[in-house]
Amino acid sequence: MEMNYYLLTTQFKIIFKIFYLLIYFISTSLLANNLDNKINNVLSGYNFAEPSTRNIQDDDFLNPGILWVENGEKLWNKIEGPNKQSCNSCHGRSSNMKGISLKYPMVIKKKKKLINLEQRINICRKKMQVKKFDEESKEILSLSTLIGYKSRNMKLNYKVTENNKKWYSLGKELYFKKIGLMGLSCNQCHDERVGLNLRAEKVSQGQINGFPSYLLRWSKVVSVHKRIQFCNEQARAVPYEINSNENNALQLYLSVRGNGLNIETPAVRK
Amino acid sequence: MEKQRKLKYKETVTQGELVKVKTLAEHEMESGVRRDEKTGVIYPRLIIYKVTARYNGKIVFQANWFSGVSANPYLAFYFRANKSGLIEIEWEDDYSKSTFKRGYLKVLDKDGNELLPINHSI
Amino acid sequence: MKKLVNRRLFCGIILGLFSKYFAYKSFADGRPFRDRFQSYRQTFRVEPDKEEAERIVKNIIKGRKIVPNLVDLDIPDIAEDGNVVPVSFSINCDMSASDYPKRVHVLGLENPFPEIAIYEFFPEGGKAEVSFRCRLRKSSYLIVIADMHDGSVGMKKKYIDVMLGACS
Numbered sequence: 001m002e003m004n005y006y007l008l009t010t011q012f013k014i015i016f017k018i019f020y021l022l023i024y025f026i027s028t029s030l031l032a033n034n035l036d037n038k039i040n041n042v043l044s045g046y047n048f049a050e051p052s053t054r055n056i057q058d059d060d061f062l063n064p065g066i067l068w069v070e071n072g073e074k075l076w077n078k079i080e081g082p083n084k085q086s087c088n089s090c091h092g093r094s095s096n097m098k099g100i101s102l103k104y105p106m107v108i109k110k111k112k113k114l115i116n117l118e119q120r121i122n123i124c125r126k127k128m129q130v131k132k133f134d135e136e137s138k139e140i141l142s143l144s145t146l147i148g149y150k151s152r153n154m155k156l157n158y159k160v161t162e163n164n165k166k167w168y169s170l171g172k173e174l175y176f177k178k179i180g181l182m183g184l185s186c187n188q189c190h191d192e193r194v195g196l197n198l199r200a201e202k203v204s205q206g207q208i209n210g211f212p213s214y215l216l217r218w219s220k221v222v223s224v225h226k227r228i229q230f231c232n233e234q235a236r237a238v239p240y241e242i243n244s245n246e247n248n249a250l251q252l253y254l255s256v257r258g259n260g261l262n263i264e265t266p267a268v269r270k
Numbered sequence: 271m272e273k274q275r276k277l278k279y280k281e282t283v284t285q286g287e288l289v290k291v292k293t294l295a296e297h298e299m300e301s302g303v304r305r306d307e308k309t310g311v312i313y314p315r316l317i318i319y320k321v322t323a324r325y326n327g328k329i330v331f332q333a334n335w336f337s338g339v340s341a342n343p344y345l346a347f348y349f350r351a352n353k354s355g356l357i358e359i360e361w362e363d364d365y366s367k368s369t370f371k372r373g374y375l376k377v378l379d380k381d382g383n384e385l386l387p388i389n390h391s392i
Numbered sequence: 393m394k395k396l397v398n399r400r401l402f403c404g405i406i407l408g409l410f411s412k413y414f415a416y417k418s419f420a421d422g423r424p425f426r427d428r429f430q431s432y433r434q435t436f437r438v439e440p441d442k443e444e445a446e447r448i449v450k451n452i453i454k455g456r457k458i459v460p461n462l463v464d465l466d467i468p469d470i471a472e473d474g475n476v477v478p479v480s481f482s483i484n485c486d487m488s489a490s491d492y493p494k495r496v497h498v499l500g501l502e503n504p505f506p507e508i509a510i511y512e513f514f515p516e517g518g519k520a521e522v523s524f525r526c527r528l529r530k531s532s533y534l535i536v537i538a539d540m541h542d543g544s545v546g547m548k549k550k551y552i553d554v555m556l557g558a559c560s
Contacts, residue, residue: 015400022407052468052478064342067274067296074271138271200555216473217556219298219341270473270556288518301527303504330516333524338500338508340476340525340558350518 048204057268065214065266072146081130101148107163114248148265158255171253180237207258210267275371282376301337320362326355353387445506462546474558480523495539502532527558
């Protein structure tokens with residue numbers, strides 16, 4: 001009799017435990033999938049930086065990112081190729097590029113592919129019949145920083161349309177996907193733990209309004225994709241390649257998420 | 271691409287005024303401690319080890335740097351100008367490769383006349 | 393055995409099957425990413441030598457008495473990144489031919505190479521104030537020593553918290 005009673009209770013306990021566990025898993029996964037992307041107030045990474053870092057960004061002379069802008073200005077007027085063309089000969093002065101960087105990443109209708117500003121520059125160079133720039137090379141970042149700099153202080157206003165709807169949903173999926181050995185998704189840090197400490201760092205909202213920005217840790221200007229890769233490495237996940245569809249889609253989602261923020265290119269972050 | 275050197279100061283001052291000179295150089299300032307990510311080979315040290323500021327050919331300020339100065343080094347200092355002249359900043363690299371940036375400073379007296387470094391009366 | 397097949401177990405199995413779909417998404421797809429450079433960092437570190445740093449400081453001071461309030465040092469309490477720590481200092485002196493700092497040393501005590509910079513001033517300078525940016529390996533003292541023309545010496549020490557160290 002005693003034995004029977006023991007079996008009965010353990011069986012009950014196990015079943016209840018399984019039941020609760022299941023409910024826990026279902027609820028968490030449902031919540032994770034249905035979390036809305038809306039944040040109450042969007043805050044730039046500037047607000048999470050230390051005052052000493054903000055001072056560097058505020059002054060254009062102190063900001064080393066301006067060196068990249070000036071190098072970009074030189075490249076803009078550099079004549080290259082068999083047709084003796086420069087960026088200037090088609091697009092005019094670089095100040096004409098105001099507001100251009102807000103439109104990227106963009107869907108090309110012909111190939112139905114999502115491209116970012118750096119890829120667009122290389123497409124332009126293909127038309128000029130010159131060698132394209134390497135990923136993350138100084139030249140391409142100088143040009144994209146220049147174009148971003150021209151739309152400084154404009155508001156980020158990216159719209160989801162029929163064309164890029166597919167990419168938007170892919171970006172959203174990637175944003176909420178758990179990756180790596182740590183099993184972290186972007187939203188766990190950048191939505192739920194904003195303002196808390198992650199080791200010595202303050203977790204920001206992960207807005208990309210300042211990119212390409214000057215990162216103090218590498219002492220150079222980097223693109224959004226490189227920064228996302230670094231984030232992935234911290235979560236011990238295999239990062240997606242630079243200029244890959246996944247990174248572009250994530251960039252698109254992040255731009256929509258940060259609508260209303262001012263462009264700060266080249267921002268200074270750590 | 272040529273490395274940039276930047277220089278900024280107030281271009282017209284009155285006599286005896288302090289001039290703040292700000293400089294910024296584009297340089298990696300490789301400290302000799304960092305390693306290549308893939309091979310693990312140490313990058314050799316390559317820094318700007320000396321910055322000299324001259325005003326009309328005379329040294330007014332000098333900086334000796336070691337590997338502890340950050341990349342894209344910024345430097346701000348003061349000097350007092352009594353006559354107009356040429357500001358010349360020299361950045362000296364390891365391997366003694368020098369780069370220069372020059373600028374003209376205009377010094378006015380109380381009446382608004384320029385004080386030239388050389389008197390030439392005809 | 394009759395007790396095992398009851399309503400609760402039946403429900404549990406169904407829920408289990410059902411949840412597998414959801415649970416699949418919530419579990420991490422654990423593909424390891426190894427920091428392949430970490431081993432290098434661990435084995436060949438240029439270790440800072442604190443004794444050496446103190447010896448350098450001693451050699452600069454050479455047993456002279458330190459004059460108080462000669463050096464003003466303006467640095468942030470917390471530096472976000474050790475690669476870029478803004479430092480500015482000024483020396484309280486007349487900048488006349490008899491009273492000016494010959495040399496000003498800037499030292500980070502726990503850097504692999506403690507000497508950061510030496511600034512040389514001349515009486516034409518007008519004001520002994522410099523601002524620049526330095527690297528710090530970790531949270532440590534930053535020392536500014538002013539070696540004056542008349543042989544007196546001034547020193548200022550300040551502690552900086554560095555969140556992320558440089559020189560790795």
